[in-house]
Amino acid sequence: MARNVNKASAPTDGAGKVYHLRLGKGDVPQYMILPGAPERTTVIAQGWEDVKEVASYREYKTVTGRYKNVPIGTTSTGIGAASSEIAIHELSTLGVHTCIRVGTTGVIQPEFDLGDLVISSACVRHDGTSDNYIEPAYPAAADTVVTMALMQACENLGYRYGVGIGCTTASFYIGQARPLTEGRGMIQKMGGVYEPSFMADIIPDLRSAGVINIEMEAAGQFVVGRLHGIRMGAVLAAVSNRVTNKWGEKGGEEKAAKTASEAVYILKEWEVSGEISLKLSKRLRVDGIYY
DSSP: OOOOOOOTTSOBOSSSSBTTTOOOTTSSOSEEEEOSSTTHHHHHGGGOEEEEEEEEETTEEEEEEEETTEEEEEEOOOSSHHHHHHHHHHHHHTTOOEEEEEEEEEEOSTTOOTTOEEEEEEEEEESSSGGGTSOTTSOEEOOHHHHHHHHHHHHHHTOOEEEEEEEEESOSSGGGTOOEESOSTHHHHTTSEEOOTTHHHHHHHHHHTTOOEEESSHHHHHHHHHHTTOEEEEEEEEEEETTTTEEOOOSHHHHHHHHHHHHHHHHHHHHHHTOOOOOOOSOBOTTSEEO
């Protein structure tokens, strides 16, 4: 029986498409939006035209279309920086040059409300993946022009947003200061809770350094994307506030999706005109939130 054999260093699916995304040359445009959840690709594409599902395999679902006549696409990356690394690498081999992460986040500053947007300018690297690429001292920074486009998109759409430094963790529970409770085995023997002493300092230490949010992908994506020569940005919807202990989806996910699409349109306009035009009409407070 004949079998398809390809390089272990750069595997394909046997039909010439990248192994995990199941995409080939010409399947996606150069501007891509990266949600975590596959079902969020549908939300992102709601305002597009000529929408088409191109591929779906494991956690990676890809949809393409046009937004204000600009070719645009979205690929889900799953949860965490490790699965994001695969998506970014394979998109890079297909010629993608700009990616914007869209997702949810927990904010750790009291000024943010549920449903507000966070544009990450840089991130603390606790993602667990970027250290495999380069030394920890290397910064996880978003592309400046992409960040400006996201800000202008929020201005155009009238959304309340903040810009600043986030923290990316490889853990949703202990790594984000959530104790393990009502467990079995060892946790049950310890009284039903595992809450290490260092956990109490995670959020206060980040807050004192001016970090505004915690999530699980952006830092890894920023580092991996930059090293692949891809411009990276991120816009995130606040679904929890760890200071006020509130949780809820207040329309932020849809706003983040619209912001990313609008930012792609703005980037294309800037590219065609050769000029960057940033017009901020809203008042900037010291805490970095635009009203």
